[in-house]
Amino acid sequence: MDVKSNMSRAAMALSAAALACTAACGGGGGGGGAGEEKAGGKTSASAAPGLGKAKDKAPQAPLTAAQLDEAALASGDVPDYKVTKTSEADMPAGSVPAEPAACQPIADMFFFTSTPGAESRTGRTLAAESGLDATVTSLALLAHERSDAEKVIADLRTASDKCTAYKHTDYRYSGVEALPIPEYGDEAVSYRLKGTIEDTTLTMTFTIVRSDSTLAAFYAMKALGGDEVEVPAEVIKAQLAKLEKVRKKSGV
Template sequence: MKVRTTVMAATVAVLCLTAGACGPDDSADKGDGKDGGKAGSKASASPTPGADAGSAPGPTPTSNGRTLTEAELTEVALVNGELPEYDFAKMPGGDERGTEQSEDEACRPIASIINGSPEPAPAATVFRTAMDTSEEGQDDQTVVTEILTSHAPGGAEQLLRSVRDAVKACADGFRTTSDDGPSTYSGVKALPAPEAGQESLAYQVTGSIEGEGVPLVFQLVRTGSTVVTFYAVNFLSAMTPEVPAELVTAQVAKLP
């Protein structure tokens, strides 16, 4: 199974991330990620079956704990030619940020990720989109958003810790307010974490567009003081989307 979105939906995915558009109404969400939907063939990023979101082991960061500059983050972001059949580009509107504020303080870390503004605030941020060109012209072309962030010492660990705690605290969902109005997220659940980096976690948030449940999946992978957030959304069904394993592996391999 793999991430399934249309190319047109990729634009909406950008809005979901930077403008809080995945939960613009106040109605209850209908999808819980468990019912039927179109599925593909690629696996998730080497999940550990039954693993807790954040159970991926890893060594203590040493020399690679340096805080990267924006220029250095740009250098380690995947580019065309480095991963066959994938096209990488700067994310349209990447300089914009969402304005969603969680009504429950415990869920604030999740809302911050949705806004494209993880907390604690990164020292530098780079946005990219990855599209599977082998699916060119298909109405379910694979599209994944990447957010590369660098942090002051201890900040990357704090980010993953706070998000992990929020996933547990907000299992029953949460509400937000923003410049675009209220949003309702009906549930949050941990997913198997990718075996990558020194620490990782994965989770699904069920949002809503016009009353229809929309599953949003986030995978966070930390190496030293750098975190890569992989974001995918399924607009075609309530099936949980997954991030292609080769994408995570290739991107994390470039981190210093």
């Protein structure tokens, strides 16, 4: 299968994950909201609180694939959420050009890839067990050299300011909106966009956090629609805490 076909397959799988819980979700949404994030304008990502907090210590070596798997959330780590591992087929490593090029970092992060590329990655999908919450959250841990992780965050910040709409692997995305920077990790970036995939339009909210050399990337979609979708704060906090626990255990 060529890269483009693989990317298209992943796009459909990711949108299907959000739509799959529609039958089980009775009423409206109501996904847990990240208190640190509120809708903002394009200028909200121009500053970066926390940027450089790790500058005064030696960079940590990138985590291994085994360490990432140990650090990633599992069922039971966050109450009331079911966690499944993302297949490699749904996390293609290849990058397909986006139009316009200014949107490339955002297009890549939809598949949890980046330039510079991660040395290893692992992904998870979380769905609330409550039938009242139609939010599906995807996350990935990406192991980088710290300078590369910093560049990925900087490029996403720039792209969320400059990009408004783009085409990628035959799908169209619009309404790219930079959100206020959440105070997680050493630095973070957050933004929102709409994706039209197989005649279905979904709003997606992204939060990407740098913890030294590791990126913890999250995005949320609501199967029942609606613009007010947020990455649940409890998921972000639990993932960062587990990542830090593995890092301390490993001595990195």
